[in-house]
Amino acid sequence: MSHKNLLKNTFFKASLSASLILLTACSSIPQSLVGSSLSEKWMNPEPDEGVLFDNHTKDLDFYITFKAINNDELPAASCYEMEFINPHKLKDVAYSDWQKYSASCEAVKAFFKAPEKSKSYFPETLEQIDVAKLTAAANPYIGEESLELIQKKSPLINKDKTVKTLEENKTLVSDEIIQSQYVLLARGDFNFDGYEDLFLRIDWTLIDDNFEDSDWIVISKRSPGEKPYLLWRQ
Numbered sequence: 001m002s003h004k005n006l007l008k009n010t011f012f013k014a015s016l017s018a019s020l021i022l023l024t025a026c027s028s029i030p031q032s033l034v035g036s037s038l039s040e041k042w043m044n045p046e047p048d049e050g051v052l053f054d055n056h057t058k059d060l061d062f063y064i065t066f067k068a069i070n071n072d073e074l075p076a077a078s079c080y081e082m083e084f085i086n087p088h089k090l091k092d093v094a095y096s097d098w099q100k101y102s103a104s105c106e107a108v109k110a111f112f113k114a115p116e117k118s119k120s121y122f123p124e125t126l127e128q129i130d131v132a133k134l135t136a137a138a139n140p141y142i143g144e145e146s147l148e149l150i151q152k153k154s155p156l157i158n159k160d161k162t163v164k165t166l167e168e169n170k171t172l173v174s175d176e177i178i179q180s181q182y183v184l185l186a187r188g189d190f191n192f193d194g195y196e197d198l199f200l201r202i203d204w205t206l207i208d209d210n211f212e213d214s215d216w217i218v219i220s221k222r223s224p225g226e227k228p229y230l231l232w233r234q
Contacts, residue, residue, distance in 0.1 A: 038117035039196055041188030044169060047104050047201070048183075058112055060104060066094040079105035100214040103201040103234070107185035107216070110199055114188030120196035121221045122228070125168040126184040129198075129228070132163045132173070138230055140180050140204040140215050180204040185216075190231070195222045197231055 043053050051062040059078045066074040068089045076082050082105055087098050123129055164172045169184040186199040197220045205212045218232040 037119075039120040039187070040117055041111060041114050041186070041196075043108065043111045043186045044184060047107075047185055051101075051104065053108070058108070060101075060108060062101070064097060064101065066098060067091050068094070076101070079108055096213050100201070100203060103214050103216040104185055107199040107201070110190045110218075111186040111188055114190050115192065118189035118196040119194055120187070121224055121226070122187070122196060122198060126171055126182065126198075126200075127165050127168040129171075131171045131182055132161070134219065134228055134230075138200075138202075138217050138219065138233075140178065140202050140213070176207065178204055178206055190218055191220070193220075193222075195220060198228075 043055075045053050047053070047060075048062075051060055054061050057078070059080055061078065063075070063077045066076065066085060068074055069091055070089075074085050074090075076085055079101075082098075082101060085098065087095055090098055161173050161175045164174070166172050166181070171182045173180045173182065181203040183201045183203065184198060185201050187196055188199075189195060190197045190199065197218050200217050200219065202215045202217065203212070204215070215234045217230060217234070219228040220231045221228045
């Protein structure tokens, strides 16, 4: 994703934060769910190698050095320190890393704002979720087409794609053009409607160009027979 898309990403992140704040006032569990079995919210304890979730500090613990355009090295060891790094000043490769870590940090923010419990209709792990049946709008968005057009042309994500489970919370979806790794970062009621949502990061690579980047999406499911639907995306 090029720097020209940074303002778009910032807008969506701001919209997510604003939505969470506005909805906090109506975050009580709907009356229809009172007395039903509820699931506790969950944050992936180790979303990536060398990246650990610290419930005490309410942050991620990691270490990465970003290379700036002027060749300066900009270190970060937490989401808090990520706030002081200006992505406009990063080289393209470092910017892709910044996108990946920023997505994980957004999941942490959403996790701590969510209620402690919610009604869940999702399986316990991403391994048990049929990623192939997600809406096509859950594909990585690389800017060529609108989400509406993608949805219309291909209603499912798995058209001519191969789906492979890497770990219980990591799934790889690939074809001859792009490889996309879906990482389950957090579970919880992120829009405060009483139902559990999943916060997923998508790490994707354009095979021919060897170009990498990361997006994030939030999917929801409000009944046993309902297919997961897209709630938010970056």
